[in-house]
Each structure stands twice: as C-alpha cells, then as structure tokens.
Amino acid sequence: MNVKEIVVAEFKTVFERHGYSTTPEFLRVAETPFDLSAVQRAVDRDLQQIEEQARFLSGTERQRRVREKERVHEEQLRQLSRQYAVTLLTYTRQGMPINEARASAEQANLKAQAGRGCDVYPCSQQLRAR
Numbered sequence: 001m002n003v004k005e006i007v008v009a010e011f012k013t014v015f016e017r018h019g020y021s022t023t024p025e026f027l028r029v030a031e032t033p034f035d036l037s038a039v040q041r042a043v044d045r046d047l048q049q050i051e052e053q054a055r056f057l058s059g060t061e062r063q064r065r066v067r068e069k070e071r072v073h074e075e076q077l078r079q080l081s082r083q084y085a086v087t088l089l090t091y092t093r094q095g096m097p098i099n100e101a102r103a104s105a106e107q108a109n110l111k112a113q114a115g116r117g118c119d120v121y122p123c124s125q126q127l128r129a130r
Contacts, residue, residue, distance in 0.1 A: 001044075003040040006078060032100045047069055047073075050066055084107075
C-alpha cells in the first residue's frame, strides 16, 4: 500500500472534478506540512501487527484480514485527502494563493478537527472509533 500515491491521487481527483489542474509545484506545496513517510511507516506497522496477530490463521484468512485493514486505511486516507483538497479548492476559487503557510494552517485545522493531541493520520482515536 503506497500512502503517497493514494493521497496524491485523491487530491488530484478532487481538483480535476472541479475543473482545476494540479501542477507538481502545487502538489509539493500542498504536501509540505504532512510527513507522508511517517504515515507510511505507521500504516506499514499496523499492517504488520495485523499479520503477526493472524500468524496462526490460514494464509487465506491472514491475507483477508490484512486486505481489510488496508481498505480501512485507504478509505480514511482518501477521506482526509478529500477534506483537505476541498478546503484548498475553496481558497483557490476565492483567488487566494495556496502557499506553504496556508497549507500548514489547513493541516492544523485538520488536526484540531481530529481531536486534541491527535495527529491527522494516523490517529489511534480515529482508528479505534472505526
């Protein structure tokens, strides 16, 4: 599961659906406040933990559980990406430039919405709630 591919693809899809293109520079600025490699490591650790917990199950059942957890992570990442993209899209429509400061401010808003002391993703509170 490639976190960056999922996040970037969903972000681009939202903008393209609304008639906007995303340049590599725009994507770089939008991605700046997020540590996607840390998210990738967290997701990988979680999937590895699921696999270890299911080590006594058949190969098919173990694979099913890992795939299900991947699906959950992917959907959560897509939802967060959509929410972030829609917010930045709103600023773009209002003629406001999307720069690193605005992207960082929106990341802070996502964190605030996720809950006190909770990073946007992964968040153990979000993962337990779902």
